[in-house]
Amino acid sequence: MTVHHIVGASVPRKEGWGKVTGAARYVDDMTLPGMLYGATVRSSVARGKIKNISFDPSVDWNDFVIVTARDIPGKNCIALILDDQPCLASEAVNHPEEPILLLAHADRHKLRKAVEAVSIEYEPLPPVYTMEEGERQSTIIWGADNTFKSYLVEKGDVDAVWKSAAHIVEGEYFTGAQEQLYIENNGVIAAFDPENGVTVWGSLQCPYYVHKALMALCGLQEENVRVVQMETGGAFGGKEEYPSMIAGHAALLAIKSGRPVKIIYDRMEDMVATTKRHPSRTRHRTAVTEDGKILGGEIEFTIDGGAYATLSSVVLSRGTIHAGGPYYWPSVRIRTKAVATNAPPHGAFRGFGAPQSLFAMERHMDRIAQVVGVSPVEIRRRNFLRPGQTTTTQQVIREQIDLNHLLDRALDLSDYVAKEKRFTQENKLGKRRKGIGIAAFLHGAGFTGSGERYLNSLVGMEAGADGVVRVLVSSAEFGQGTNTVLCQIAAEALSLPYESVAIAQPDTTVVPNSGPTVASRTAMIVGKLVQSAAQGIKQTLMRTGLLGDDYTPEQFRAACGKYIAAHGTLKSYARYEAPGDVFWDDEKYRGEAYAAFAWAVYVAEVTVDLTTYSVTVDDFVALQEVGKVLNPVLAAGQITGGVAQGIGFALYEKVVWQNGRMLNNQMTNYIMPTSVDLPPIRVFFEELGNVHGAHGAKGIGELPMDGPAPAIVNAVEDAVGVRFCSIPVLQEDLFEALQPESLEQDTLTSTREKA
Amino acid sequence: MKTLPETSAKCELSFTVNGDAQKVFAHPMERLLDVLRNDLKLTGTKEGCGEGECGSCSVLLDGMLVNSCLVPVAQASGANIVTIEGMSAHALMAPLQEAFLECGGAQCGICTPGMILAAVHLLEKKPEPAIADIREGLAGNLCRCTGYMQIFEAVARAARRRVPA
Numbered sequence: 037m038t039v040h041h042i043v044g045a046s047v048p049r050k051e052g053w054g055k056v057t058g059a060a061r062y063v064d065d066m067t068l069p070g071m072l073y074g075a076t077v078r079s080s081v082a083r084g085k086i087k088n089i090s091f092d093p094s095v096d097w098n099d100f101v102i103v104t105a106r107d108i109p110g111k112n113c114i115a116l117i118l119d120d121q122p123c124l125a126s127e128a129v130n131h132p133e134e135p136i137l138l139l140a141h142a143d144r145h146k147l148r149k150a151v152e153a154v155s156i157e158y159e160p161l162p163p164v165y166t167m168e169e170g171e172r173q174s175t176i177i178w179g180a181d182n183t184f185k186s187y188l189v190e191k192g193d194v195d196a197v198w199k200s201a202a203h204i205v206e207g208e209y210f211t212g213a214q215e216q217l218y219i220e221n222n223g224v225i226a227a228f229d230p231e232n233g234v235t236v237w238g239s240l241q242c243p244y245y246v247h248k249a250l251m252a253l254c255g256l257q258e259e260n261v262r263v264v265q266m267e268t269g270g271a272f273g274g275k276e277e278y279p280s281m282i283a284g285h286a287a288l289l290a291i292k293s294g295r296p297v298k299i300i301y302d303r304m305e306d307m308v309a310t311t312k313r314h315p316s317r318t319r320h321r322t323a324v325t326e327d328g329k330i331l332g333g334e335i336e337f338t339i340d341g342g343a344y345a346t347l348s349s350v351v352l353s354r355g356t357i358h359a360g361g362p363y364y365w366p367s368v369r370i371r372t373k374a375v376a377t378n379a380p381p382h383g384a385f386r387g388f389g390a391p392q393s394l395f396a397m398e399r400h401m402d403r404i405a406q407v408v409g410v411s412p413v414e415i416r417r418r419n420f421l422r423p424g425q426t427t428t429t430q431q432v433i434r435e436q437i438d439l440n441h442l443l444d445r446a447l448d449l450s451d452y453v454a455k456e457k458r459f460t461q462e463n464k465l466g467k468r469r470k471g472i473g474i475a476a477f478l479h480g481a482g483f484t485g486s487g488e489r490y491l492n493s494l495v496g497m498e499a500g501a502d503g504v505v506r507v508l509v510s511s512a513e514f515g516q517g518t519n520t521v522l523c524q525i526a527a528e529a530l531s532l533p534y535e536s537v538a539i540a541q542p543d544t545t546v547v548p549n550s551g552p553t554v555a556s557r558t559a560m561i562v563g564k565l566v567q568s569a570a571q572g573i574k575q576t577l578m579r580t581g582l583l584g585d586d587y588t589p590e591q592f593r594a595a596c597g598k599y600i601a602a603h604g605t606l607k608s609y610a611r612y613e614a615p616g617d618v619f620w621d622d623e624k625y626r627g628e629a630y631a632a633f634a635w636a637v638y639v640a641e642v643t644v645d646l647t648t649y650s651v652t653v654d655d656f657v658a659l660q661e662v663g664k665v666l667n668p669v670l671a672a673g674q675i676t677g678g679v680a681q682g683i684g685f686a687l688y689e690k691v692v693w694q695n696g697r698m699l700n701n702q703m704t705n706y707i708m709p710t711s712v713d714l715p716p717i718r719v720f721f722e723e724l725g726n727v728h729g730a731h732g733a734k735g736i737g738e739l740p741m742d743g744p745a746p747a748i749v750n751a752v753e754d755a756v757g758v759r760f761c762s763i764p765v766l767q768e769d770l771f772e773a774l775q776p777e778s779l780e781q782d783t784l785t786s787t788r789e790k791a
Numbered sequence: 792m793k794t795l796p797e798t799s800a801k802c803e804l805s806f807t808v809n810g811d812a813q814k815v816f817a818h819p820m821e822r823l824l825d826v827l828r829n830d831l832k833l834t835g836t837k838e839g840c841g842e843g844e845c846g847s848c849s850v851l852l853d854g855m856l857v858n859s860c861l862v863p864v865a866q867a868s869g870a871n872i873v874t875i876e877g878m879s880a881h882a883l884m885a886p887l888q889e890a891f892l893e894c895g896g897a898q899c900g901i902c903t904p905g906m907i908l909a910a911v912h913l914l915e916k917k918p919e920p921a922i923a924d925i926r927e928g929l930a931g932n933l934c935r936c937t938g939y940m941q942i943f944e945a946v947a948r949a950a951r952r953r954v955p956a
Contacts, residue, residue, distance in 0.1 A: 046895075049892065049897065054900070055897040055900030055903050056887075056888040056891045056896075056903055057835070057875065057876070057878065058833075058834070058835020058874070058875035058876050058903075059835065062834075062901065064834075064838070216935075218899070218901075219837075219933060219934070219935055220899070220901040267900065268899065269900065269902075270898075270899040270901060271899075302841055303839065303842070515898035515900070516898070517898075669941070672940075673895040673898055673938075673941050676939075676940040677935075677938045679938055680938030681938075703842065703844035704844055708935065711925075711930050711934075711942070711943070712926045712927060712930045717938055717940050
């Protein structure tokens with residue numbers, strides 16, 4: 037047979053041909069007979085009571101379908117974790133651009149004008165625009181204390197370490213909001229008929245999240261809600277929870293009008309109204325020995341959740357667990373909280389809290405190095421976690437990860453030592469300063485702690501009489517390679533060619549709930565279940581004597597045909613079973629936070645131009661241990677894409693806020709990296725395997741988002757000696773920081789200048 | 792979607808799309824993008840930003856690479872248009888599509904049609920582009936998934952195949 041080792045091969049993307057020929061069908065490419073277009077009337081204030089809604093009499097409103105909160109058949113909420121977010125504001129609004137009223141019409145031009153012809157009067161209430169105001173609690177806008185969630189992680193006796201510390205190093209770090217900026221805006225189509233209920237086709241990551249939200253909103257039974265994922269043009273977390281909102285809106289309009297309704301946001305609406313990465317603030321206070329070993333520390337991590345709870349608790353959780361980085365902390369206290377403000381809710385974005393707290397950790401490590409007087413390389417070496425040691429949540433590192441080896445290899449690949457030396461020499465001359473920086477980090481794969489147990493994912497597989505096997509999962513493809521990798525795993529398990537395995541379009545009437553497509557869980561957790569389901573098909577055919585131990589695809593086809601002729605269908609399901617040795621305490625936030633961590637060391641080389649104050653990343657080395665690379669081309673694509681977003685996070689992408697509202701909600705003034713802005717991104721993998729993942733795979737989707745920002749800002753400091761603690765670092769920030777008066781204020785010098 | 796004056800009259804316009812003669816009845820200020828997608832059902836051309844920043848709606852208009860969201864359809868009158876569906880209308884299309892597939896140049900796929908059109912345009916002007924030329928040639932087309940590296944590789948590979956060493 038010639039079908040061995042499909043796993044590990046760069047087979048072409050399953051849905052790739054449709055994508056390169058323009059045949060792939062995204063939601064906006066779909067039209068239904070009699071379809072109307074829907075639009076959303078949103079709040080113009082951050083916080084206030086709705087006093088009156090009036091309709092411009094020059095418009096013939098009989099022509100329009102109008103939906104308000106009163107038209108909601110079920111519960112007026114977006115069901116997710118806490119049901120605090122209304123689908124349509126009825127009495128009060130809590131953030132700018134909050135949906136209040138929906139309109140539908142067959143003519144999109146008329147619809148657009150009608151949105152502007154609705155006037156809403158408010159009685160303003162005092163708003164809270166920043167985390168700091170929220171923490172002060174002088175105005176309470178959510179719950180009793182403006183706090184969505186807080187966590188406390190404690191390990192050892194941190195209060196005892198300060199006395200014995202040779203150095204106590206403090207730092208405060210900030211990260212800004214970041215827009216996911218998928219190129220396909222949010223969009224859905226909803227249809228309703230009294231017999232079958234609501235069907236939604238959409239651009240989304242988690243069909244069953246939308247399913248759950250629609251049941252609650254529309255007051256419908258499980259079987260009367262159908263959610264179908266269309267080809268999805270990028271998501272990055274931005275289509276994790278928000279699609280429940282827009283799907284709800286389209287469904288309400290469809291129910292009221294009895295006609296299909298399409299809602300497609302334009303770029304400005306998508307940017308101003310939907311979720312972004314949580315802004316964060318991290319405070320570190322670290323006790324270290326004379327030779328730079330961490331004795332213990334206090335970490336405070338706070339995120340701005342916006343106006344409703346949505347996913348903040350989960351984002352906070354991941355940020356909390358990653359806050360200590362890949363280092364050994366004999367003692368630590370990590371206090372974290374998600375605070376309410378009157379901005380649109382912040383949400384999921386690749387990395388989910390970890391890029392924020394790891395930015396702080398990796399900037400802080402360079403700071404500790406300066407204080408102790410050792411190099412950034414050496415400080416990391418002295419503190420790396422080793423197998424057998426425990427993380428901040430007291431998870432024992434069981435895998436044989438050698439972070440020193442990873443670091444050595446990254447230094448080698450980036451030619452770090454030689455460059456360090458050369459830049460020190462060259463930086464004495466000229467207007468172009470070069471710097472090199474590193475970041476070491478880890479990223480937990482799958483849901484945190486007991487999360488996977490609660491998800492209880494189910495994966496199905498169905499073989500046809502033609503011998504083609506179909507993977508049945510709700511895990512969505514939105515560019516990462518879900519379709520391809522899951523088909524590879526199934527093909528390998530069944531000893532079939534890749535072409536003999538297909539994957540069903542996620543449709544809640546067809547696929548079981550394999551969980552949401554988030555948290556770098558698909559290849560590892562869902563992949564493992566796909567493997568089990570495939571074994572199930574094989575075993576059924578073997579048990580019934582239709583298939584021998586060794587078989588050809590032709591024999592497999594014949595066996596499927598016979599089985600189906602006799603029994604009707606050939607299906608197999610596999611349900612998640614929590615590994616017995618995974619212990620997690622949700623109360624104390626202690627135990628095995630993740631079944632596996634991926635590990636990485638990234639190196640960034642930059643040039644700061646002292647004439648234009650621009651930063652160019654000249655070279656980028658991304659080295660990571662990911663368990664097993666299932667598809668080298670797709671895996672490398674995940675890393676280069678994540679690094680590009682990380683470079684944007686560090687140097688380009690700034691959300692400008694005014695009174696809780698994004699001001700620069702256009703691609704013209706919110707800048708992401710173009711093809712001329714990026715360095716060569718050089719990707720390297722190590723594979724140590726992982727008993728919990730399919731073929732040893734760990735998650736890789738989010739990992740590359742964590743390292744670039746700290747590596748780059750460390751490199752910028754190396755180049756110009758300015759200690760930036762906040763990202764993004766834009767040209768104007770460099771300009772300001774490099775003015776003589778700013779430099780005088782910053783009496784601290786960089787390691788480079790000391791050298 | 793831009794609002795158009797309701798009073799303005801629609802008119803008949805003719806042009807060629809992917810080698811086929813087309814007649815549409817449209818408002819002259821209607822975006823070429825909307826006419827392609829809605830009137831001609833050529834939905835391979837995508838809208839990303841509606842303001843000429845992202846390049847997802849790129850098509851070739853008389854050999855020029857344009858953002859079809861910025862082109863009033865009247866301006867396309869009599870023109871020769873190539874979209875992603877025009878594989879048979881342009882010899883460079885198929886090798887690029889294959890190379891994008893092999894190299895991982897398409898992830899979510901939403902920028903891919905525009906990106907491939909930009910690459911067609913680049914290879915027409917520069918059959919043997921250096922990496923710097925590829926970067927420059929694709930600078931008007933944003934991709935949020937790939938970090939561009941595999942797109943550069945795909946364009947370089949397609950060029951190599953067309954111009955055997």
